Amino acid sequence: MPDAPLILVNGSPAASISPLDRGLAFGDGVFRTLRMEAGEPVWWPDHLAKLTADCRQLAMSCPTRSEWEQDIAWLAARQPDAVVKLIVTRGTGPRGYRLPDAPYPTRIAMATPLPDFPDPLAASGATVRVCDLRLGRQPRLAGAKHLNRLENVLARMEWDDPAIDEGILLDDAGRVISGVMANLFISSGGRWRTPVLDACGVAGVTRARLLGILAAEETHIGLADLLGADAVLLSNSLIRLRWVARLGERTWPRPADFDDLMEKLCSGA
Amino acid sequence: MPDAPLILVNGSPAASISPLDRGLAFGDGVFRTLRMEAGEPVWWPDHLAKLTADCRQLAMSCPTRSEWEQDIAWLAARQPDAVVKLIVTRGTGPRGYRLPDAPYPTRIAMATPLPDFPDPLAASGATVRVCDLRLGRQPRLAGAKHLNRLENVLARMEWDDPAIDEGILLDDAGRVISGVMANLFISSGGRWRTPVLDACGVAGVTRARLLGILAAEETHIGLADLLGADAVLLSNSLIRLRWVARLGERTWPRPADFDDLMEKLCSGA
Numbered sequence: 001m002p003d004a005p006l007i008l009v010n011g012s013p014a015a016s017i018s019p020l021d022r023g024l025a026f027g028d029g030v031f032r033t034l035r036m037e038a039g040e041p042v043w044w045p046d047h048l049a050k051l052t053a054d055c056r057q058l059a060m061s062c063p064t065r066s067e068w069e070q071d072i073a074w075l076a077a078r079q080p081d082a083v084v085k086l087i088v089t090r091g092t093g094p095r096g097y098r099l100p101d102a103p104y105p106t107r108i109a110m111a112t113p114l115p116d117f118p119d120p121l122a123a124s125g126a127t128v129r130v131c132d133l134r135l136g137r138q139p140r141l142a143g144a145k146h147l148n149r150l151e152n153v154l155a156r157m158e159w160d161d162p163a164i165d166e167g168i169l170l171d172d173a174g175r176v177i178s179g180v181m182a183n184l185f186i187s188s189g190g191r192w193r194t195p196v197l198d199a200c201g202v203a204g205v206t207r208a209r210l211l212g213i214l215a216a217e218e219t220h221i222g223l224a225d226l227l228g229a230d231a232v233l234l235s236n237s238l239i240r241l242r243w244v245a246r247l248g249e250r251t252w253p254r255p256a257d258f259d260d261l262m263e264k265l266c267s268g269a
Numbered sequence: 270m271p272d273a274p275l276i277l278v279n280g281s282p283a284a285s286i287s288p289l290d291r292g293l294a295f296g297d298g299v300f301r302t303l304r305m306e307a308g309e310p311v312w313w314p315d316h317l318a319k320l321t322a323d324c325r326q327l328a329m330s331c332p333t334r335s336e337w338e339q340d341i342a343w344l345a346a347r348q349p350d351a352v353v354k355l356i357v358t359r360g361t362g363p364r365g366y367r368l369p370d371a372p373y374p375t376r377i378a379m380a381t382p383l384p385d386f387p388d389p390l391a392a393s394g395a396t397v398r399v400c401d402l403r404l405g406r407q408p409r410l411a412g413a414k415h416l417n418r419l420e421n422v423l424a425r426m427e428w429d430d431p432a433i434d435e436g437i438l439l440d441d442a443g444r445v446i447s448g449v450m451a452n453l454f455i456s457s458g459g460r461w462r463t464p465v466l467d468a469c470g471v472a473g474v475t476r477a478r479l480l481g482i483l484a485a486e487e488t489h490i491g492l493a494d495l496l497g498a499d500a501v502l503l504s505n506s507l508i509r510l511r512w513v514a515r516l517g518e519r520t521w522p523r524p525a526d527f528d529d530l531m532e533k534l535c536s537g538a
Contacts, residue, residue, distance in 0.1 A: 018284060099425075
């Protein structure tokens with residue numbers, strides 16, 4: 001495989017996990033994807049806090065900060081500019097949903113070379129489509145970046161056209177939730193909003209930062225709100241921020257304050 | 270670990286899978302759990318058909334019958350009375366939800382000794398509880414036994430009391446769907462019914478057989494219907510059939526035709 005990633009499993013270089021891992025059996029775990037630039041994991045305290053919170057949401061123990069930082073240092077020494085993916089599962093266990101008596105989490109850290117993302121300040125806007133798949137609502141899992149991601153897989157299968165950058169996901173009540181890979185902010189009349197994620201979606205680190213920078217409100221958002229918005233932004237830890245230029249026949253110009261927002265987002269500690 | 274299972278990965282004895290497997294990353298796969306008795310996988314044609322159908326539901330290719338049968342023969346020679354678990358994932362791939370250009374499924378076959386299930390004909394009835402967790406509704410995944418099973422994990426975490434045998438799951442509209450580990454049939458006025466599984470739940474092999482044996486109807490079932498039923502049965506490929514004796518204050522006697530039903534179920538080819 002091109003760009004074979006560097007992989008640590010429980011701190012040791014390894015190319016394998018147990019077929020008995022509950023991460024495989026049930027998707028019983030959570031993950032993070034983040035940028036590493038010049039050996040520094042970007043927004044690391046935020047990512048660590050989110051990983052810990054997501055583990056807590058599943059009543060799982062999370063590896064310690066020092067364990068993760070040892071892993072990241074090992075990856076950084078070998079691949080200083082990278083996409084880092086951190087996975088924690090509830091570990092191996094006997095067959096069946098019941099938790100093992102003494103679960104011991106599996107900790108996986110991987111790095112792949114930072115792909116050639118378009119320079120967000122120079123890039124043209126994104127072209128998006130609306131996915132047919134509607135997200136199910138599960139408040140107990142909402143917000144967490146857990147390993148049950150078949151909805152995202154099925155949604156991403158809906159298009160092959162490389163001109164489409166992202167798919168917009170609605171829930172089964174018709175509310176806009178997010179992109180398949182990114183979160184979403186809309187501006188109307190000078191006011192920024194992002195979907196409330198209390199029943200589905202992933203409340204990520206970049207979204208949390210943008211909520212502050214934009215003084216955005218979490219609200220229910222319909223497709224008509226999105227189409228009627230003055231500007232639409234996509235965000236995640238890898239692309240950071242991208243503006244939406246087209247959804248079907250609807251087009252938007254580059255937001256006047258885009259460079260300013262990107263600057264504020266990237267200059268944050 | 271006691272009872273360490275026998276494991277084949279893509280036909281070879283193996284204790285590992287790749288951390289890049291999409292089964293781990295996204296729960297992108299399906300599975301089956303079945304009984305093997307004296308080296309014979311029980312209801313094998315049904316299980317193979319269901320595995321193939323579930324792969325098709327996720328637009329995945331399924332390993333061939335002859336590949337599975339080679340795996341099962343290898344397991345049967347070493348552990349003739351076993352719980353067999355078969356997993357198929359979309360295989361390894363680069364980071365991201367987008368399908369690999371040429372996905373190659375990962376095929377896992379495992380066997381653990383058949384546990385000491387209570388003899389269903391001699392056993393007392395099951396004590397069940399109603400779970401707090403409500404299943405989300407996702408028609409695109411409904412019926413399939415896919416690897417996104419966090420709802421079952423969370424539901425099974427709700428009780429520790431060994432006197433509770435099973436938890437009843439309702440969906441977010443309040444409809445009874447199934448147990449955490451088993452499907453469910455109720456009898457009222459001589460008519461058998463089982464929940465329609467068009468938005469959640471797993472439409473398993475034993476359920477399909479019982480639909481025929483009981484001439485049961487698939488309908489919406491509320492908790493009041495369940496509590497008001499003359500008899501309630503639980504089914505899956507491991508326990509086969511068990512009658513429900515208690516739910517809170519509600520108790521049921523052993524159904525008069527239980528032994529007859531069990532006999533019909535077990536005598537099927």
